[in-house]
Amino acid sequence: MMQTSEFRSMGSRIFVALDGSDARVFAASRQVPGWFTRAETIFSRFDPESELSRLNCSHGSVFHASREMIEVLQLAKEFRQRTRGLITPTVLDALINSGYDADFSSILSQQQGGLHEQLLPPDAMDFDLDATAGTVILPRGIHLDLGGYAKGWTAHQAMLRLSEFAPALVNAGGDIAISGPQRNGDPWLIGIENPLNPEENVAMVNLAKGGIATSGKDYRHWMKGGKLQHHLIDPWTGLPAVSDVFSATVIAPDVMLAEAAAKVAVIAGSGAGREWLDSQDSLAYFLQMENGQILSSFSFEQYLWKSLEKTFQQRT
């Protein structure tokens, strides 16, 4: 019997599914909201009391971080290196300049003001991390946004804990972590939303294990200075990325990598983005372009649910 629950945390809708019915499974599923609340108190940039806010105010001094913070910062460093600086947490100031300076629900009601000047590429902007000592040194003038990493990481951690009791799926705002096949051996059927109509799925995939995530310009966007802004910052311009990819869905061995890879596709576009995605092992992608076209890797087709595979082939 499948147990599901849903709640809001970290600015997103969280969905949990556990394929089990005994008392231990039920007890485990009730703990999940607490895990996400704990993560929010660490990683929220909107809460001045959060650990991240305190780190962002450390101004070059040695900051003693929690184990969770160290893990996520290690992840951020790894992705920064792997994507040659394209995916970096040091874009917070650019994100604020573009207008994303409060919780997203309050931004939607503002939508005014002038566009700030373009920021310098943050190539030299980095932070020192000593995982053994559990310390971080964040240079003056650099501030971190860990939103995407933290959400994927928290979903992954929750999935790992729940998998001790039953096959588990955790969806944190579209970043989905899966522990393994369902009890009957079947994979999990997951819909890929139409970015222009979230009530409709443009495709469905069968995924037995790993992660799937979608990143796009369709939801977290707003108007500022008469221009459409969104939350995916190109670190080389310091501005919301301009690319031909409207929404990208990536399947990866884990949800953190899937989330970062989806961002690469949207920020870098179908040219450089696909080149990078194709160069990575075990990534499968599904891109919904600005012009309505759909592009996908050959490896993605093996996950597609059969009926919509035909639809997909017609649209390609």
Add this chain to the structure above:
Amino acid sequence: MKKKTFIPGSTKVLLALTSLAGTVGFWNIISNQSLAAARKSSETIEVPADLAPMPTVVPLVQSPISTAQTASGTESAPTTLREVDPQQSNAAPVSSGAVSAPEIIPNPITTTGSSK
């Protein structure tokens, strides 16, 4: 006075048996011929396209419906056919063996989209 003559009983029995045998044999010959003829005709039967309707005991009388009257003398139902909404019809849909059932699209357990 003429003397009465009696036919012996054995003669009567003989006459009865002869009569019975003749009747049965004659009937048998006729029925065999009818059966043979029926078989022959069934093997070569060809139904004409304009075959007349099978006769009934009561002869059909064609009568214009517009002039039909009910027993009470009032006019009968209108002659035009009543329109039936196909959505409300209880009739079973016409189905041929070549038409497959519509495919059932399952509901996904969850969906992925831009962070919401």
